[in-house]
Amino acid sequence: LPEMLSNPKLVLVQGALNVVMKQNVTLSCLSESASPPVRYTLFKHNQQVSALNRSDLTPALFTLTINSASDVGEYKCKAEYIISSGGKYCNSLIFTLIEPISKPVLSSPTSQAKKGQNVTLSCLSENGSLPISYLFFKGSQNISPQKTMQKREAAVIFLFIDSLSDYGTYKCKASNSFPNNAKYSNGFNFTLAEERSHSQPLIISLGLTLLLLIVGFALAIPFFIIPLYKASE
Numbered sequence: 001l002p003e004m005l006s007n008p009k010l011v012l013v014q015g016a017l018n019v020v021m022k023q024n025v026t027l028s029c030l031s032e033s034a035s036p037p038v039r040y041t042l043f044k045h046n047q048q049v050s051a052l053n054r055s056d057l058t059p060a061l062f063t064l065t066i067n068s069a070s071d072v073g074e075y076k077c078k079a080e081y082i083i084s085s086g087g088k089y090c091n092s093l094i095f096t097l098i099e100p101i102s103k104p105v106l107s108s109p110t111s112q113a114k115k116g117q118n119v120t121l122s123c124l125s126e127n128g129s130l131p132i133s134y135l136f137f138k139g140s141q142n143i144s145p146q147k148t149m150q151k152r153e154a155a156v157i158f159l160f161i162d163s164l165s166d167y168g169t170y171k172c173k174a175s176n177s178f179p180n181n182a183k184y185s186n187g188f189n190f191t192l193a194e195e196r197s198h199s200q201p202l203i204i205s206l207g208l209t210l211l212l213l214i215v216g217f218a219l220a221i222p223f224f225i226i227p228l229y230k231a232s233e
Contacts, residue, residue, distance in 0.1 A: 006033040008079040010090040018098045018177050019066045029077035030059035041078045072097045101128025104174040106185035112193040113161045123172035124154035135173045
């Protein structure tokens with residue numbers, strides 16, 4: 001009688017569990033206590049993908065190409081004796097598709113800032129696999145620790161505009177687990193907000209005075225000017 005089959009082990013021997021489109025991965029399936037011949041069947045989402053017979057104690061190797069989102073998810077393998085029914089299943093391996101990030105957008109609620117003002121900068125990549133890590137720069141100098149976002153939301157930093165050099169060009173960089181795909185944002189500049197001049201309140205008060213005179217004159221027409229005009233007729 002053949003030996004009792006042990007549960008096979010499914011091992012990733014080439015590639016990674018985080019996969020990109022068109023990537024090849026190789027899986028190895030082996031039941032260590034078995035009397036060959038053994039049949040190994042690979043399943044994807046509980047549907048048979050491929051089957052191999054082994055006449056010795058070498059693992060069955062399955063090579064797959066990730067061509068679409070339906071190729072990721074849960075894989076399992078089953079070992080069984082060819083001459084008898086029944087079999088044992090392995091642990092499952094789960095593949096996750098990683099997508100490249102889109103160019104991040106750097107923005108702020110205000111583009112004008114006075115000296116001594118607090119401002120914020122937000123950086124967001126609309127597309128790409130999470131988590132996404134963001135870094136902020138002024139010129140080529142990094143100005144913040146890395147911020148890693150687990151949700152599709154912007155990374156935000158707070159700045160204090162203290163000197164004219166703080167009006168330089170800011171950028172941010174986004175990266176995720178997709179290899180060699182970090183992307184930089186557009187450049188963003190704060191402009192110096194014009195300080196209100198001392199003549200402004202004077203202009204406003206003169207304008208209000210003129211407006212009051214016009215309103216006063218308009219109100220006076222029915223009460224004084226029309227009776228005077230009628231009296232002189």
